[in-house]
Each structure stands twice: as structure tokens, then as C-alpha cells.
Amino acid sequence: MSTTRYRTIRIKNADNNTTTGQLHITHYSQSERTSRALKMLALMWLLAIITVFIPLAHFVLVPAFLIAGPVIAYKRYQMEEHPSNADGECPTCKQPSSIQLEPSDTLPMWTYCSANNDPVQLLDDPQGTTNTTPA
Numbered sequence: 001m002s003t004t005r006y007r008t009i010r011i012k013n014a015d016n017n018t019t020t021g022q023l024h025i026t027h028y029s030q031s032e033r034t035s036r037a038l039k040m041l042a043l044m045w046l047l048a049i050i051t052v053f054i055p056l057a058h059f060v061l062v063p064a065f066l067i068a069g070p071v072i073a074y075k076r077y078q079m080e081e082h083p084s085n086a087d088g089e090c091p092t093c094k095q096p097s098s099i100q101l102e103p104s105d106t107l108p109m110w111t112y113c114s115a116n117n118d119p120v121q122l123l124d125d126p127q128g129t130t131n132t133t134p135a
């Protein structure tokens with residue numbers, strides 16, 4: 001089962017006002033990483049089999065999916081953890097904000113607060129610690 005870890009982060013706006021927030025990080029165990037990778041490999045190779053029946057396009061799609069399968073599966077296997085979302089008070093509008101993050105997102109990054117779309121920057125807190133329970 002995947003576990004969630006929490007890390008303290010700082011949320012900053014363009015006027016240098018800062019609030020404290022929490023980054024939710026999804027962490028995968030060894031067996032989960034393997035099963036996630038195998039599922040992706042199966043999906044890509046299934047798409048390769050399906051696209052065999054598409055005239056002309058199959059000259060490109062079938063080898064593309066056959067090659068993409070192991071490549072994407074390997075990347076998934078390598079991914080031990082990824083950010084899922086960031087919670088905290090927006091430094092501009094003072095509203096509680098929960099920002100959804102992409103697995104490829106890394107801090108520091110600019111994004112928008114979920115309440116009023118204010119531009120905010122998510123930063124690592126130098127004194128921040130990673131916990132398995134919310135702070």
C-alpha cells in the first residue's frame with residue numbers, strides 16, 4: 001500500500017509574504033513499484049496489439065508502443081515517491097488552499113492558489129522535516 005509523507009514547505013507570493021504549508025508526498029514500496037511498472041508495460045503492449053489492426057498507422061504505432069512499454073515501465077519503477085498536493089494558507093488572500101501537483105513537479109515552483117488563483121511560489125523549508133503523520 002502506498003504511504004503518504006508530509007513535509008513542511010513555505011508558500012510565498014510576489015510581495016514576499018510567506019505562510020507555512022504542507023506537502024503531501026506519495027511513497028511507493030518495492031512491490032508497488034514493480035506492480036505499477038508491470039501494469040504500464042501491459043498497457044503499452046496491449047495498445048501495440050490493438051494498433052496492429054489500424055491500416056498504415058500500424059507501421060508507426062506498433063513499434064512505438066513496443067518500445068515505449070519498457071521505457072515508461074522503467075521510469076515508473078524508478079519513481080519511489082512523487083508530490084500529490086500542497087496544503088496551506090495562501091499568503092495573498094489568506095484562504096486555505098489545496099494545490100494539486102503533477103508527479104513530475106519539483107520544488108521550488110510557481111503555481112496558483114486554489115481559492116483565488118493568486119500566483120504563489122512553493123518552496124522547501126530549510127528547517128522542514130519529513131513525517132509520516134500530518135504536522
Ligand SMILES: [Zn+2]
Pocket residue numbers: 090091092093094095097113114115116117118
Ligand atoms: Zn489566494
